Amino acid sequence: MAQISLTFPDGNSRSFDAGVTPAEVAASISSSLAKKAISAQVDGRHWDLAWPIEQDAAIAINTMADDAPALELIRHDLAHIMARAVQEIWPEVKVTIGPVRDHGWFYDFDRAEPFTPEDLGRIEAKMRDIINARDPVKTEIWERDRAVAYYEERGEPFKVELIDRIPGDEPLRMYWHGPWQDLCRGPHLQHTGQVPADAFKLMNVAGAYWLGDSSRPMLQRIYGVAFRNRNDLKAHLTMLEEAAARDHRKLGREMDLFHMQEEAPGQVFWHPNGWTIYTTLQDYMRRKQRAGGYREINTPQVVDRKLWEASGHWEKYQHHMFIVEVDESRDGENDDAAVRDKAQTRINALKPMNCPCHVQVYKQGLKSYRDLPLRLAEFGSCARYEPSGALHGIMRVRGFTQDDAHIFCTEEQIESECARFIEYLANVYAELGFPTFEIKFATRPEKRVGTEESWDYVENALEQAIRKTGRTYTLEAGDGAFYGPKLDFYLTDAIGRVWQCGTFQVDPNLPERLDAEYVGADGDRHRPFMLHRACLGSFERFIGILIEDSAGRLPFWLAPRQVVVASIVSDANDYVAEVVAALNAKGVRAEADTRNEKINYKVREHSLGKVPAILAIGAREVEERTVSLRRLGEKQSRLLSLDEVVAELAAEACPPDMR
C-alpha cells in the first residue's frame, strides 16, 4: 500500500498508509487524543475524522477545546439533528438546506402547515432525545445517479435539485445521523451525543425563498443558536436582551425623540428632542463640509419624469419612486384627482436621489478645467417607495436625508479626491465616536460599460488612494456598479454590529447621459467624472445607529437634553432659574425641574430619560451659590461652584470640531 507523510503542528512528520483517517491518526498518537478528537484540519481544510487522507498533508487534530471547529461541528450537527427531529414528528415535511450561520444555524423546510412556537418546543425535546441516543454518524460518497434515484424515491425534490446544482467534479457526500439521512458536504461529529444537549435553543420561524430567489417557493426557516456549553448560551441570550434594550425604536419613544404613524409609513415625525439631535448633527456636518472644500446647494423635491428618464432611473427604479401626477388643466371646479385629463397631466417623481439635480447645477454656465474639482454638497431629502417589508424604524425609511455630495473632476483628480475623502470620513467618524472603520473595495462586475483601460486606471486610482492614507481594504471583486468601482465604509458599534454608512463611487456614466462637460486646457470640451460620496449615509439611519451604539446615552454635545437643574426645596426655585439661564447663555441645553416632587423621583426620571447631567439644588446650594452635579450612571455627586459647573459643562457641550 502506498505511503503518505503527514506533518503535525509541532513540525514532526510520520508516514501512514494512504487512505488513513484522522481518527486512526489520532489513535496512533494516544488513546486519550482518539477519545477527545472531533475533527481535523488537513492542509487547512476542516476534515471529518472518518474521511480518508490520500496524499501528503499537514494535519492537526481538533478537540472540543478548539473553539472554531468545535462550534462549527456542534452547529452543523444540530442542523441535521433538527431536520431529523422535524421529519420524525412530521414525516411529510420536505427537507432542503441547513447551513451554519452567525451564532447557530438554520434549516429550511417545505411544509404546508406553518410551524408554531409550540412546535419549536416539541422539536427541541425531540432533538434532546436524538442527542441522548448517541446515534453514530456515518458518511459515504455516492455516485450522482444513485443519490438522485434515492431522493426521488424518497420524495425529496429539493435534494434532487441541489444535486443538479453541485458541480460535476465534486464528490456527493451522504451522511447518516443514526437512521436519518441527509446530503451534506460535512464534516460532522462522530455521534449525536457529542453535541451538548443544554447549550442550544430554537429561536424563531421565518419565511425564506428557496435558493434565495423571490420567484421560487417560500419555505419555512427555523433558526437556532448553539454554543459549547450552557453558560455561553446564557451569555448570548443576555446579549440579545441588551441589544433589545437599546433598540432605537424603544429608546426613541422613551426619550421622546420621534414617532411614526400609519398615515406616513416609513417617514419620521421628529419631536423636539429628536430634532435637536438631528440639527446638531447636521450643523456639525455643515461645518465639516465647508471646511472640507464643499459648496452646499439645494435642489428640488418634485422633478419631471423627463429628467429621470434621461438619467436612466425611470427605467430601472420607477416602481420604487413616489409618483406625483398633476393635472394642469384643473380650474378649481373639477379637481377630483380621479378624473384627470390625461393629456394635461404632468408626471413627476419625488427625487429618490440627488445626483441628476446636481448635474443640472453643474451644467449652469460652461465649466473650465480650472473649476475642477467642483464639490457640490446637499443635505438631500429623498423619497423612495421602499417595499413595505423592508421598513424598519428610522433605519430603513421612505423619506430620508443624505449627507450627499458629488465631486466633478478629471480622471487624474480621482485618486487625490478619493484620498481626501477617506481622510475626511475618518476624521468625522473619529469625532462621532467611531475611531475605526473598514473599507470594502468593489471592483468591475461582469456586466459593465467602459473600456478595460479605463477600469484599470480608475481601480488603480482608488487602490492608490487607500494606500496613500495608510489603510487596508477587503476586496469585493465584481461587486462594483456597471459603470465604475466603489468603496464602502463600515463602522462597528458598541456591541459589535457592523454598519455600512459611507460610500465613494466613481461614475463616468451619468455625466455622459446628462451631457455634463468642461473646457480643458487644450480648449476642447471633455466629460468630467462624477464621484458620488456620502459619509453618514442618511441622517435618519445614522441617528438610529448613534442611539443603539450609545444605548441612548449620547455624547454630551449631541444629547438633546444635556442638563436638568432640579430643585430639592421650592425655596431654591429662583436660584434654579438662575443656574439654567447661566448654562443656556453658554450654549448648554439646560432645563429646570421645579416640580413638587422628591429629588429621588426627579433623579430617577431624568436618569431613565438619559439626561447626562443632573444638578440638584437644595438650601445649601442656594446659600453657597454652588450646585451638586450628578453624572448619568454615577452614584457619587460632586459639589461645584456655579462658575465651575458652567465652565465644565459648556466645554463638553462644545461640538468636537470646535474644541
Added chain:
RNA sequence: GCCGGCAUAGCUCAGCUGGUAGAGCGCGUGAUUUGUAAUCACGAUGUCGGGGGUUCGAGUCCCUCUGCCGGCACCA
C-alpha cells in the same frame, strides 16, 4: 412584495372555551418642602386598528384592508 405573528387607555400589558372592558406606570386634583433611581390620597381614562360577516349577543370566531414585529427578497 413574500411567509408567519401581532394590533385592547399616552406607555407596558391582562382579559379562560363568545355574555355589554381591567392592572401598573403616566395624566389630573389635593396634601406633603422633600438631599441623589418611584411620597401619599382621590379622580378620569377606551368607537378594543378600519371595514364587512357569523351570532340573540363579538375585544374574543370568519373574511378583508391598513400598520407594526421577525425573517426572506429588495436597498440606485
